[in-house]
Amino acid sequence: MKKNQNVTIKGTKDGLTLHLDDSCSYGELKKELDRKLSENSRSVEDRLLSVRVQVGNRYLTEEQQEELKELIRQKKNLIVESISSNVITKEEAEKQKEENEIVSVAKVIRSGQVLEVAGDLLLIGDVNPGGTVMAGGNIFIMGALKGIAHAGCHGNKEAVIVASLMKPSQLRISNCINRAPDKDQDDEKREMECAYIDENDQITVDRLQVLMHLRPNITRLQGGS
Amino acid sequence: MGEAIVITSGKGGVGKTTTSANVGTALALQGKRVCLVDTDIGLRNLDVVMGLENRIIYDLVDVVEGRCKIHQAVVKDKRFDDLLYLLPAAQTSDKTAVTPEQMKKLVDELKQDYDYIVIDCPAGIEQGYKNAVAGADKAIVVTTPEVSAVRDADRIIGLLEKEENVEAPKLIINRIRSHMMKNGDMLDVDEITAHLSIDLIGIVADDDEVIKASNHGEPIALNPNSKASIAYRNIARRILGEAVPLQPLEEENKGVFSKLKKFFGVK
Numbered sequence: 269m270k271k272n273q274n275v276t277i278k279g280t281k282d283g284l285t286l287h288l289d290d291s292c293s294y295g296e297l298k299k300e301l302d303r304k305l306s307e308n309s310r311s312v313e314d315r316l317l318s319v320r321v322q323v324g325n326r327y328l329t330e331e332q333q334e335e336l337k338e339l340i341r342q343k344k345n346l347i348v349e350s351i352s353s354n355v356i357t358k359e360e361a362e363k364q365k366e367e368n369e370i371v372s373v374a375k376v377i378r379s380g381q382v383l384e385v386a387g388d389l390l391l392i393g394d395v396n397p398g399g400t401v402m403a404g405g406n407i408f409i410m411g412a413l414k415g416i417a418h419a420g421c422h423g424n425k426e427a428v429i430v431a432s433l434m435k436p437s438q439l440r441i442s443n444c445i446n447r448a449p450d451k452d453q454d455d456e457k458r459e460m461e462c463a464y465i466d467e468n469d470q471i472t473v474d475r476l477q478v479l480m481h482l483r484p485n486i487t488r489l490q491g492g493s
Numbered sequence: 494m495g496e497a498i499v500i501t502s503g504k505g506g507v508g509k510t511t512t513s514a515n516v517g518t519a520l521a522l523q524g525k526r527v528c529l530v531d532t533d534i535g536l537r538n539l540d541v542v543m544g545l546e547n548r549i550i551y552d553l554v555d556v557v558e559g560r561c562k563i564h565q566a567v568v569k570d571k572r573f574d575d576l577l578y579l580l581p582a583a584q585t586s587d588k589t590a591v592t593p594e595q596m597k598k599l600v601d602e603l604k605q606d607y608d609y610i611v612i613d614c615p616a617g618i619e620q621g622y623k624n625a626v627a628g629a630d631k632a633i634v635v636t637t638p639e640v641s642a643v644r645d646a647d648r649i650i651g652l653l654e655k656e657e658n659v660e661a662p663k664l665i666i667n668r669i670r671s672h673m674m675k676n677g678d679m680l681d682v683d684e685i686t687a688h689l690s691i692d693l694i695g696i697v698a699d700d701d702e703v704i705k706a707s708n709h710g711e712p713i714a715l716n717p718n719s720k721a722s723i724a725y726r727n728i729a730r731r732i733l734g735e736a737v738p739l740q741p742l743e744e745e746n747k748g749v750f751s752k753l754k755k756f757f758g759v760k
């Protein structure tokens with residue numbers, strides 16, 4: 269066995285895993301990977317093998333990832349399934365954090381105003397007619413929703429909109445749009461309601477309590493009972 | 494050092510100018526030195542409502558462009574002894590003749606000489622609005638019990654909240670027709686206040702007398718018998734910090750007798 273082996277190949281029941289060492293230089297790694305895989309490809313196998321690549325604490329740029337994928341792909345019976353790394357850039361981390369955060373805002377969103385957040389929105393106040401709230405995730409409104417709410421605005425179809433008083437001029441979730449009926453049909457006392465995309469790709473408004481079954485992922489509580 | 498109050502609404506025709514004239518007059522009646530400033534350049538009419546049109550020599554644009562001093566341009570209201578003045582807008586230029594910075598400087602200068610500067614804002618949210626708001630410390634939003642006016646008021650409140658130098662705006666609901674409100678054909682006072690979620694500083698009933706008085710160039714606030722006049726006087730007192738309860742809206746109770754009196758022109 270060579271002393272410092274930068275590339276190790278392990279077989280698991282799901283396929284091959286390539287462990288690439290993170291202490292050597294990128295150039296060295298590429299060279300060794302090329303050599304290793306060339307040795308291996310001598311063994312004759314017909315079917316395609318999927319490979320997962322683990323790079324440890326090494327950060328790979330998009331180009332480098334492509335380069336590695338290309339390198340491995342050239343060995344004819346190998347396909348890269350995924351490249352996983354323990355490290356991400358600060359920007360990516362911040363973006364992920366933003367997308368998973370609940371942002372709380374105490375404000376009345378008035379006509380002409382637009383409030384947009386990357387993650388979930390908790391609005392402590394109303395959305396007046398002509399006002400818009402947008403969120404990459406879910407929208408929870410503690411007051412009255414009389415304007416437009418757009419949840420999952422980057423395409424998340426699982427997103428929901430919850431409001432204490434649901435009287436929106438428009439509801440949007442992902443790319444579905446639903447508008448209020450032209451006639452005000454009810455003035456009966458209503459409790460808190462939620463809106464979600466149902467199995468027919470339609471936005472449906474229902475009691476709040478249905479969400480725990482439909483969108484169990486909303487629960488973020490770890491542990492507890 | 495005085496205080497500058499801008500009267501605005503977003504929507505046109507809800508009674509900004511009438512409110513400016515009457516709040517200003519009512520403040521003067523309370524013994525304050527007041528200067529009304531018309532910022533509706535190109536479409537001035539505060540001077541007409543005040544009945545001061547034919548005394549105008551210089552205007553706001555003249556002051557800003559240095560053609561005259563402020564004290565030369567302000568028009569004194571003869572009905573008051575050295576309390577009420579008007580700085581009229583120019584009729585020949587348009588809103589772009591003045592910048593917000595110039596307005597701020599002008600208002601700051603006026604604040605040295607007067608207790609209250611009441612700024613009449615033009616309709617809209619463009620340059621004219623920006624000019625009017627630039628120098629203000631406080632804002633009063635005027636609306637009527639109509640959905641469109643309330644919608645625009647909401648928009649303007651949103652813009653005012655962004656202004657750092659302006660305190661949280663106060664609301665006047667103008668042209669209330671009590672019978673329509675009672676029947677639910679009009680938004681009611683509580684509904685509007687809850688929707689806009691700002692403090693109410695006064696309600697003014699729809700009164701033919703207001704139009705009549707405006708046409709005569711006499712602010713209704715000068716007439717102590719009119720309901721609208723009392724409403725404006727109450728607003729002025731609230732601006733001065735007094736706690737004055739809202740006027741009851743019901744006037745039907747006054748019955749046939751008062752209608753007869755009105756019919757015969759007895760006040």
